[in-house]
Amino acid sequence: MANTATLTDISAVTASPSPDLLTPDNCAVLFIDHQPQMFFGTGSGDRTAIINATVGLAKAAKTFDVPTVLSTVAAESFSGPLLPPLAAVFPGQEIVDRTSMNAWEDVPFVEAVKATGRKKLVIAGLWTEVCVVLPTLSALAQGYEVYVVTDASGGVSPQAHEHAVQRMVQAGAVPVTWLQVLLEFQRDWARTETYGAVTDVVKEHGGAYGLGLVYAHAVIGEHAAG
Structure with a gap:
């Protein structure tokens, strides 16, 4: 029972991000x-x-x-x-x-x-x-x-x-x-509606990280996480 309560608590916390975080809406x-x-x-x-x-x-x-x-x-x-x-x-x-x-x-x-x-x-x-x-x-x-x-x-x-x-x-x-x-802004690579645009920005302006994405997408595929 204790373990179940802990998992529930963790789920509640992760579903409510800190108000200090920047979002596209705030x-x-x-x-x-x-x-x-x-x-x-x-x-x-x-x-x-x-x-x-x-x-x-x-x-x-x-x-x-x-x-x-x-x-x-x-x-x-x-x-x-x-x-x-x-x-x-x-x-x-x-x-x-x-x-x-x-x-x-x-x-x-x-x-x-x-x-x-x-x-x-x-x-x-x-x-x-x-x-x-x-x-x-x-x-x-x-x-x-x-x-x-x-x-x-x-x-x-x-x-x-x-x-x-x-x-x-x-x-x-x-x-x-x-x-x-x-x-x-992105915060979750499962947000598919902006995934492609975000990775494009990273590839163009993200330096070595951007090159890493180019490599990952070429070797692993377009759905490789950032």
């Missing part, structure tokens, strides 16, 4: 200032890797139909257009252009976030120490939960990036990576 993804001029000044990590992570995150949001807000700063006068591979994931979507470094001080941006109806915000942007940290602190102060995608963000130096991440964590933000977000 969050919005915000991309802030992934623009040429901002990339020129990014020195915290490999810029190609940041671009790869950014586009991977975008495809994760697109695959699961997660509300997404795209924003730029001074696109026509200084920073240039939104990263083309990022814009290509969301063709025709409005891009909120601002003059303020803190996106949360821009009314159209905040209205776009509020229109998603989500209280969990997944944020990535350039630079970490300005255009990510400022809206993150502002959103936290207004009761939002913020998850910062650190590998899809970059600062002017490693110290600037790391100190900004530390500051946000101390304020209550949660650091994540783009692949973590994608797999947290």
Whole structure:
């Protein structure tokens, strides 16, 4: 009898995931200032890797139909257009252009976030120490939960990036990576409706893990687990 009760308890627990988990139904993804001029000044990590992570995150949001807000700063006068591979994931979507470094001080941006109806915000942007940290602190102060995608963000130096991440964590933000977000959305390889799209994103942007999936699918078959 004791063993049966234990199994029942375990089943009840696994059927009720933690409210802290990100799901396609409880969050919005915000991309802030992934623009040429901002990339020129990014020195915290490999810029190609940041671009790869950014586009991977975008495809994760697109695959699961997660509300997404795209924003730029001074696109026509200084920073240039939104990263083309990022814009290509969301063709025709409005891009909120601002003059303020803190996106949360821009009314159209905040209205776009509020229109998603989500209280969990997944944020990535350039630079970490300005255009990510400022809206993150502002959103936290207004009761939002913020998850910062650190590998899809970059600062002017490693110290600037790391100190900004530390500051946000101390304020209550949660650091994540783009692949973590994608797999947290999927969470079960038996979800066949998104399995193919998720594995395609991993193959294209997941580095060695993606190559592993290519190999597994070639040797084992298309239904090999991720």
